[in-house]
Amino acid sequence: MNPHRRHPLVIIATLLVYFFLYIPVIILVLYSFNRSRTNVLFEGVISNFGPIEMEGSNVVQSPCGPFHWFCELSKNRDVLHAAQNTLTIAIISTIISTVIGTLAAFALARYQFRMRTFSEVSLYIPVVIPEIVMGIGILILFSQLFTMLNQTMNMSGDNRLSLGLSTVILSHIAFSIPFVTLVVRARLQGFDISYEEAAMDLGANEVVTFMRVTLPMIMPGVLAGALLAFTLSLDDFVITFFTTGPGATTLPIYVYGLLRRIITPQVNALSAVWILLVLVVVFALQRLQSRQT
Amino acid sequence: MIRRLREKKSLQGNLLISPTMIFMVGMLVIPLLLTAVVSFGRRAPDGDVIFTFSLDNYARLSGLRTNCEDGSRLCFDPIYAQILWRSISLAFNTTVLVILLAYPLAYFIARAPAKRRNTYLFLVLVPMWTNFVIRVYAWLMILRTQGVLNNFLGSLAGLLNLHFTPLEMIYTPGAVLVGMVYEFLPFMILPIYTSIEKIDNSLFEAAADLGANPIRTLRRITLPLSMPGMVAGTILVFVPVMGTFIVSDLLGGRQVILVGNLIQNQFLIARDPTFGSAASLVLMVLTLIVTFIYTRKFGFGEEIVSA
Numbered sequence: 083m084n085p086h087r088r089h090p091l092v093i094i095a096t097l098l099v100y101f102f103l104y105i106p107v108i109i110l111v112l113y114s115f116n117r118s119r120t121n122v123l124f125e126g127v128i129s130n131f132g133p134i135e136m137e138g139s140n141v142v143q144s145p146c147g148p149f150h151w152f153c154e155l156s157k158n159r160d161v162l163h164a165a166q167n168t169l170t171i172a173i174i175s176t177i178i179s180t181v182i183g184t185l186a187a188f189a190l191a192r193y194q195f196r197m198r199t200f201s202e203v204s205l206y207i208p209v210v211i212p213e214i215v216m217g218i219g220i221l222i223l224f225s226q227l228f229t230m231l232n233q234t235m236n237m238s239g240d241n242r243l244s245l246g247l248s249t250v251i252l253s254h255i256a257f258s259i260p261f262v263t264l265v266v267r268a269r270l271q272g273f274d275i276s277y278e279e280a281a282m283d284l285g286a287n288e289v290v291t292f293m294r295v296t297l298p299m300i301m302p303g304v305l306a307g308a309l310l311a312f313t314l315s316l317d318d319f320v321i322t323f324f325t326t327g328p329g330a331t332t333l334p335i336y337v338y339g340l341l342r343r344i345i346t347p348q349v350n351a352l353s354a355v356w357i358l359l360v361l362v363v364v365f366a367l368q369r370l371q372s373r374q375t
Numbered sequence: 376m377i378r379r380l381r382e383k384k385s386l387q388g389n390l391l392i393s394p395t396m397i398f399m400v401g402m403l404v405i406p407l408l409l410t411a412v413v414s415f416g417r418r419a420p421d422g423d424v425i426f427t428f429s430l431d432n433y434a435r436l437s438g439l440r441t442n443c444e445d446g447s448r449l450c451f452d453p454i455y456a457q458i459l460w461r462s463i464s465l466a467f468n469t470t471v472l473v474i475l476l477a478y479p480l481a482y483f484i485a486r487a488p489a490k491r492r493n494t495y496l497f498l499v500l501v502p503m504w505t506n507f508v509i510r511v512y513a514w515l516m517i518l519r520t521q522g523v524l525n526n527f528l529g530s531l532a533g534l535l536n537l538h539f540t541p542l543e544m545i546y547t548p549g550a551v552l553v554g555m556v557y558e559f560l561p562f563m564i565l566p567i568y569t570s571i572e573k574i575d576n577s578l579f580e581a582a583a584d585l586g587a588n589p590i591r592t593l594r595r596i597t598l599p600l601s602m603p604g605m606v607a608g609t610i611l612v613f614v615p616v617m618g619t620f621i622v623s624d625l626l627g628g629r630q631v632i633l634v635g636n637l638i639q640n641q642f643l644i645a646r647d648p649t650f651g652s653a654a655s656l657v658l659m660v661l662t663l664i665v666t667f668i669y670t671r672k673f674g675f676g677e678e679i680v681s682a
Contacts, residue, residue, distance in 0.1 A: 096483040099476050201396055207399075214635050214658070218651065223406045303612065329435065356506060
């Protein structure tokens with residue numbers, strides 16, 4: 083009997099679910115080439131590199147041809163600024179949460195200590211409470227803290243503490259740590275400690291052993307944790323929504339703002355670029371990871 | 376100092392865990408306690424918080440009111456109870472639908488030849504890497520009255536010479552349900568896949584040798600052994616659905632108001648953080664109760680890590 087034999091109904095269901103998963107993505111990308119500005123109907127791809135006629139006999143110059151909306155997007159300063167914020171937040175919070183989460187994974191996998199139960203429980207909290215609850219809590223914390231500090235230090239005008247990039251970064255670190263810890267800890271559980279003992283027997287001290295033996299061996303886990311933290315940060319809407327301030331708009335927040343007003347194929351172009359970039363990053367990281375193992 | 380550190384294992388453990396603890400206490404425990412404190416406060420006219428001990432916000436959430444239109448001293452206004460109930464039933468329906476869609480796919484991948492599994496899983500993840508908000512937008516484009524689906528159906532009807540009136544799909548509970556299912560489907564596929572993949576192949580062979588038909592094998596082997604995956608997936612789906620407000624905001628409009636929308640509205644529009652905090656705490660307690668009962672009954676698998 084073929085062990086991989088699956089019932090035809092399972093195969094049909096699988097194809098339908100894949101179809102369900104992909105149809106929105108395909109539509110998003112397709113509509114980013116739409117020649118209709120209102121983006122309600124798909125009126126075909128922009129096919130010429132010159133003046134194009136839009137609704138209401140509006141003539142628009144389109145030197146980029148089919149990539150008209152991508153060119154418009156690249157001229158949109160708000161988008162570029164939001165993209166810059168999103169990447170800054172994601173990179174900083176990924177680095178810090180990966181380091182802190184890896185340390186915690188070591189503590190939990192190898193040591194007995196007093197705060198153990200408390201830390202195990204608190205690491206599960208972000209998984210079992212809705213994000214909005216955490217977002218609201220952090221919003222209250224910062225707004226009360228900043229009001230207090232601004233009053234006691236007599237801050238005025240631009241000096242006043244307010245929500246912004248740093249509050250978003252702090253909250254992203256906080257919600258990423260538990261996920262990094264879970265992933266790295268899973269890796270550490272299969273770790274054969276005799277490699278470390280061998281290194282120490284051969285005269286390496288703790289630091290050398292860690293850098294030359296332990297770290298390379300758990301690197302796939304650490305990278306997987308970092309990738310998870312990075313995508314969580316890029317994707318986050320709810321917590322960012324409550325902890326961001328003026329000038330610290332991220333892409334998801336920007337898109338949400340747009341959707342409540344007007345929708346042009348620029349949003350689709352943004353989505354297409356986003357998918358492409360994330361795919362490139364993921365591919366690169368997977369390459370890196372498979373070379374490590 | 377360094378020698379002491381080398382010798383004391385518990386000191387090392389505490390040192391390694393302390394940065395995490397600083398973040399967990401500062402950004403999770405203290406904020407949750409503050410939310411509780413604020414929820415017992417009263418709203419100042421300027422939208423600030425007056426710290427006191429009042430249960431007014433909870434009374435308001437429960438629907439009990441003292442200033443009634445008909446002049447009686449106590450009356451019941453079910454609006455918030457309805458919002459809570461709507462959120463719970465939506466989260467429940469989403470979870471059930473997601474399990475039904477995820478299971479065959481997860482089974483298909485887990486029973487595929489080993490070298491193909493990663494590709495199939497990768498294909499599940501790609502749509503998830505578009506942004507959460509963008510995925511809701513995709514469904515907005517599809518379900519709008521003049522959207523992709525109605526256009527498709529319209530041209531289909533045109534081919535068959537049928538009369539077609541566009542369906543009103545957007546701003547309905549159904550639209551929100553579809554959006555939620557789409558957003559959280561991968562969170563169910565991954566843990567179920569992990570638990571089916573772990574099942575020893577010889578069990579399936581034995582079942583076949585002993586003459587069990589596919590349905591019996593599913594009921595007696597696959598389903599029971601993949602239970603941990605379903606439990607983990609249920610938590611990963613149910614909890615976020617309870618608190619999400621963008622999906623209902625963009626696909627449900629004013630027709631489908633959930634707890635998340637209520638909380639967001641209190642902080643950004645109504646400017647009553649005390650009532651918003653009370654709603655937030657009630658939401659947290661509700662999800663904790665549900666997950667607690669559920670994990671008590673079915674156990675808590677390590678599958679939660681896989682997602």
